[in-house]
Amino acid sequence: MEIIEHYLYTKEHEWISIEDNVGTIGITDYAQSALGDITYAELPGVDKDVEQFEQLLSVESVKSASDIFSPISGKVIEVNDDLVDDPSILNRYCYDKGWIVKVEISDMDETSNLLTADEYRNYLSSLDRNDGGADSSEE
Amino acid sequence: MAYQTPLIQQHISLGAKIVEFGGWDMPLQYPDGIIKEHDANRQGCSIFDCSHMGEFIIDGSLGSTGLDRIVTQSLVDQAVGTCRYGFSLNEQGGTIDDLIVYRLADKRWMVVVNAANTDKDARHFRSQLNAGGCFQDISSATAKIDIQGPLSREVLMPLVQGITRLDHYTFAEFDVLGERVVVSRTGYTGELGYEVYYPWNKAGRFWDAVLSDARVKPTGLGVRDVLRIEVCYPLYGHELNENISPVQAGLKRFLDPSKEFIGCGAVRQEILTGTxxxxxxxxxxxxxxxxxxxxxxxxxxxxxxxxxxxxxxxxxxxxxxxxxxxxxxxxxxxxxxxxxxxxxxxxxxxxxxxxxxxxxxx
Structure with missing residues (x-):
């Protein structure tokens, strides 16, 4: 599973990359692999206020629907419209072209609730040991 | 603990994601994903393990078995070597299961039923058949492997000599890798395809032989559901159940209007008055x-x-x-x-x- 060193992560398998007070948010390689072929993304509207660890959007794969949570609180300032017509970008380029939203961060202290790349890597291996953890809800 | 088909090791080595379905550990999808599996079926050739499904053999003359009363499709005019789709119903017209009847010989039938309903169906058939009908549940000895897609005939030609003579919804017995087996031209995807009823403990050999053809892709239950919805085939537990009649599900063409069967009064009333x-x-x-x-x-x-x-x-x-x-x-x-x-x-x-x-x- 690919992990980007300078990003921060959640236990729900979202990533955030922070520059100044703007966070770019997406889903991890583990998440896209567990979801399978992603066929639909319901993007939030620009200006929407989001709370840390609350639902940010929902995505669907062929046989299931799943919620994606926001790693941080703030206001959505940009969404990746390319995902509307081609959600498979989330499978193919989850860490770059597959970014989902950019958020103006309201409380930078919340980053202390997130995992570093090393912590996320350890978390993934603990899931492997428990033989589970995929957050997709199969029918 | 779920049941396992004779191909579970094959699915695991192919990297399948295994889920429980109808009491069985089954492959949901393989690593390439459902969309590639879909395209393999619609444009090439796909192989499904359907060994979880149930198969019954009924022996006896049509009149003496009472089989005609248990299923809705017409049996008296069914030729040996053909398959017919239909249902068994309860007295209220609700659907106990949807099933395919194969006429194996003048006095011998095979009935293929859904995995999750096999035990219920076996009880129903045993209790409703007349003394003249001999019933055997051969599900645990019978693997079912579906080879489906526009290239399926070409893929099977070297393994099943004479397969080209099978028309849609017909079957015959063939020698396949040294076993005498039923192969029918039937399926659940809307594409050209075949279902092969292979001895349980030898099914791995046949599966491996078909998959050794590079044009064939293993496909799981996930895409099987997608493919059947695209062609509007019903799935028991969704379009049909014990409270839904085939009339409500738009399937009355599979009810023989000229014979008596369990539930016929109820479904005829529905046809008359509308649902x-x-x-x-x-x-x-x-x-x-x-x-x-x-x-x-x-x-x-x-x-x-x-x-x-x-x-x-x-x-x-x-x-x-x-x-x-x-x-x-x-x-x-x-x-x-x-x-x-x-x-x-x-x-x-x-x-x-x-x-x-x-x-x-x-």
């Missing part, structure tokens, strides 16, 4: 898929039914679904709305099937 709800097919305005349990609303927002099957359709590039809808809203071309407490999405009622390019009869 208050009907099965409809609809295409989502977006890529968002309807799911079983979503509510259906009329275009002006009145609750009017519920979704029973849904998926994203790779062939159409949109969400598709089936559901039961109050009959006053069921005109083809009308808009409806599907959704739940979180969202609503517009959809259009369309004629069946969604996918019309299948090679089924090619």
């Amino acid at each position: 208050s709800q009907r099965l409809v097919c609809f295409i989502s305005q977006s890529r968002r898929a309807p799911r079983q349990g979503h509510i259906l609303f009329s275009a002006d927002g009145c609750e009017a039914g519920h979704v029973v099957s849904g998926t994203f359709s790779p062939a159409l590039g949109a969400g598709i679904g089936t559901g039961f809808l109050k009959k006053e809203f069921t005109d083809i071309g009308k808009d409806i709305i599907f959704g739940d407490t979180k969202f609503k999405e517009r959809a259009e009622l369309v004629p069946r099937p969604f996918y019309k390019e299948g090679t089924l009869k090619k």
Whole structure:
């Protein structure tokens, strides 16, 4: 599973990359692999206020629907419209072209609730040991 | 602990994601994903393990067995070497199961039933057959492997000498890798395809032989559901159950009007008076898929039914679904709305099937 060193992560398998007070948010390689072929993304509207660890959007794969949570609180300032017509970008380029939203961060202290790349890597291996953890809800 | 088919090791080595279905550990999908599996079936050749399904043998003359009363399809005029699709019903006309009857010989039939219903069906058949009918459940000795897709005939030609003579919904016995087995030209995907009934403990050899052809891709239950929804085939537990009759599900052509069968009074009454709800097919305005349990609303927002099957359709590039809808809203071309407490999405009622390019009869 690919992990980007300078990003921060959640236990729900979202990533955030922070520059100044703007966070770019997406889903991890583990998440896209567990979801399978992603066929639909319901993007939030620009200006929407989001709370840390609350639902940010929902995505669907062929046989299931799943919620994606926001790693941080703030206001959505940009969404990746390319995902509307081609959600498979989330499978193919989850860490770059597959970014989902950019958020103006309201409380930078919340980053202390997130995992570093090393912590996320350890978390993934603990899931492997428990033989589970995929957050997709199969029918 | 779930049952396992004789091919479980094959699925694990192929990297399948295994899920429990109908009491069985089954491959949901393989690593390339459902969309590639879909395209393999529609454009090439796919192989499914359906060994979980049930097979019964009934011996005796048609009159003495009572089989004709237990199933809805016409049996008296069914030729040896042909298959017929139909149902067994309860007295109220509800569906106990959907099934295919194979006439193996003048006085011998094979009945193929759904995995999750096999035990229930066996009890029903045993209790309803006459003393003149000898019943055997051969499910645990019989693997079923489906080879489906436009290239399936070419793929099977070297393994099944004479397969080209099988027409749609016919079968014959062939020597396949040293075993005498039933091969039928039937399937559940809307494409040209075959179902091979192979001895349980030797099924791995046949599976490996078919998969050694590089044109064949293993495909799981996930895509099987997508493919059957695209061609509007019913799935027991969704379009059919013990409270849904084939008439409500739009399948009355599989009820023989000229014979007596269990439940015939109830379904004939429904045909005469009409049913208050009907099965409809609809295409989502977006890529968002309807799911079983979503509510259906009329275009002006009145609750009017519920979704029973849904998926994203790779062939159409949109969400598709089936559901039961109050009959006053069921005109083809009308808009409806599907959704739940979180969202609503517009959809259009369309004629069946969604996918019309299948090679089924090619």
